[in-house]
Amino acid sequence: MSSELKNEAAWIAAEKQHPLELRIAPKPEPTENEVVIKVAYAAVNPTDYKMQDSPYFSMDYPFIFGTDVAGTVVQLGANVTRFRIGQRVIGHCDSLLTRKAANAGFQLYSTCREILVSAVPDSLPLANAAVLPLSVDTASAALFQNLGLPLPSLHPEPSGKTILIWGGSSSVGSSAIQLAVAAGLQVITTASEANFAFVKSLGASEVFNHRDPDSAEQIQKALKEGDFVFDCISSPETQETCGKILGAIGGGTLPLTMWALAKFPDNVKSALVNGLAPGFTESELNGEWGTGAPHIGKAIWEDFMPSALASGQFQAKPDPFVLKGGLGKVQEGIDMVKKGVSAKKIVIELAAEE
DSSP states (O other), rough: OOOTTTEEEEEEETOSSSSSSSEOOOOOOOOEEEEEEEEEEEEEOOHHHHHHHOSOOOOSSSOOOOOOEEEEEEETTTTTTTTOOOOOEEEOHHHHOOOOGGGOBBEEEOOOGGGGGEOTTSOHHHHTTTSHHHHHHHHHHHIIIIIIOOOOOOOOOOOSOOOEEESSSSSHHHHHHHHHHTTTOOEEEEEEEGGGGHHHHHTTTTEEETTOOTTHHHHHHOTTTTEEEEEEEEHHHHHHHHHHHHHHHOOOEESSOOOOOOOOOTTTTEEEOOOTTSSSSSHHEEEETTTOOOOHHHIIIIIHHHHHHHHHHHOOOOEEEEEEEEEGGHHHHHHHHHHHOOEEEEEEEEEEEO
């Protein structure tokens, strides 16, 4: 990486500071298994406003948020052979676990561990690709680690099982539907009526209106013992509903994207999904954040996703809502996500794709 290149980031200088402030950021120095990405687009996720407003854990400030980036490779660690300089990629930034600002997304140059980086085909705009990393890894950890489903394939064998994806039009839900189909499962999901066609285009075979007071009863009839449930929303209400549905069909593990906030039937065990588990070994996580699952990271980002994106089997959804204006738009994007978006993902343009 040229010493002439200057890095800059949207920093949070102190707990609960608003707005973020633009400052110079350190020059990336990748380890042997990391990739430095010149960020063209960075996506905003709910974790960004939650960490700004009410952090999950104590942390050192100043810090940089951001987990999803898309851009081009500008530097490779000594052991990285899967990518080349100038290649178009997406990366999942792991700064919330490493606590290293260099590994965050809202900066001009982000450093990602190689296992959480994927090539992007020329047919897919980087703005669209930026919506994927965190949602794909979160869905992958839930489906293939917490539930133990078969790993995704370009030619999946039908498993005879069905899974309920609660919140199919969400970012995680959009990825979960497609990954479950690629694992050979039939998918039923929930969404508002306005998003029925959207979730069906991702592979859902049946959709239920989550606002319908009878939806839980209808969904329960569509499932059988041994089927699965994944709550992508994980509010107290959805946790309670999903827990009752799973309990009624024989119980099992219920993956959640938030901490358990409801009481579950005795035959239901909740599991907090760690969306970074696919990028870490068991010894690296050391039990603090669950168990690492690097075999899933390799299966997703190296074996499946590049080909699935190139063939169109996996769609980069939901569509991006792009905010142009560089790092100065990061706070606006975070505020928009806090207010709520539907079937869209807020993406900040840091450097327009050439």
